[in-house]
Amino acid sequence: MRLLIHGMQSAGATAFARALAERPGCLALVDIPNNFAAPRVTTSADFVAKVVVTTAYPLAVHVERFRPDKVLLLLRDPRDNYESLKTKDYRHHSGLMDEKFLILDQLFAERHQRFDAVVHYEDFLARDPSVFTAMAGLGWPLTDEHYIYRRGYNELLGTLWAAEPALQETMGVVFGNARGGGVTDVHRDKPRSAETDTRLEALCPRLLAHYRARDGASPDVRGVSHPPG
Numbered sequence: 557m558r559l560l561i562h563g564m565q566s567a568g569a570t571a572f573a574r575a576l577a578e579r580p581g582c583l584a585l586v587d588i589p590n591n592f593a594a595p596r597v598t599t600s601a602d603f604v605a606k607v608v609v610t611t612a613y614p615l616a617v618h619v620e621r622f623r624p625d626k627v628l629l630l631l632r633d634p635r636d637n638y639e640s641l642k643t644k645d646y647r648h649h650s651g652l653m654d655e656k657f658l659i660l661d662q663l664f665a666e667r668h669q670r671f672d673a674v675v676h677y678e679d680f681l682a683r684d685p686s687v688f689t690a691m692a693g694l695g696w697p698l699t700d701e702h703y704i705y706r707r708g709y710n711e712l713l714g715t716l717w718a719a720e721p722a723l724q725e726t727m728g729v730v731f732g733n734a735r736g737g738g739v740t741d742v743h744r745d746k747p748r749s750a751e752t753d754t755r756l757e758a759l760c761p762r763l764l765a766h767y768r769a770r771d772g773a774s775p776d777v778r779g780v781s782h783p784p785g
Contacts, residue, residue: 558622558623559602559625559694560605560622560628561573561604562608562609563606563629563630563631564632564657565646566637568677568681571734571739574739575680577604578707582602583720584604585605585723585729586604586731588727589730590612591650595727596623605624611659615670625695628671630680631676633678633770634657634760634764635767638657638755639746639747657760658760660760661759672694675691680739705737
């Protein structure tokens with residue numbers, strides 16, 4: 557099975573992909589750099605890859621190249637996401653930061669047509685049961701054990717190079733902010749500001765409204781969303 561994860565930079569998608577890479581024997585590109593598209597591969601092994609929102613590579617390009625069986629959108633509260641990303645030196649790489657949030661809002665609006673599941677970063681960190689149910693439904697189960705990163709970088713890269721040696725020359729490989737011993741929520745919450753809220757009302761009004769609604773939602777109506785039917 558091939559699983560493609562799409563998310564904004566600084567949204568926590570790397571940590572999510574790194575947890576999924578704990579699946580024994582799978583191949584993983586847990587953080588494809590913004591200046592690369594998802595690769596074309598020939599292996600039949602289970603393979604998870606994560607790509608970020610850019611103006612350089614639309615989702616359709618990643619899908620055409622990687623040919624995933626399932627595509628998942630990883631979301632983070634845009635208020636925290638924006639505050640986090642604006643401090644990064646790569647925020648304007650492969651597109652201006654604000655342009656990326658415009659694209660993200662459109663992807664969110666089209667989520668039922670373009671994605672097989674949508675996972676909220678906050679629910680992943682909280683180990684919400686709905687996330688485990690959704691991943692099992694996609695055919696890539698996630699368990700509590702996956703929140704500890706037991707597969708080292710050498711193992712992940714060695715497995716990848718053995719299966720797809722050409723990638724060693726043609727792909728950039730990074731591990732983003734998932735370099736610790738496991739999933740942590742230490743960086744989840746960021747300072748909120750009225751200025752950021754005003755900017756996001758223009759850049760991603762639909763996603764912002766979605767998260768504002770979640771702020772007041774009870775736990776039983778939060779979690780993972782799926783395409784209808």
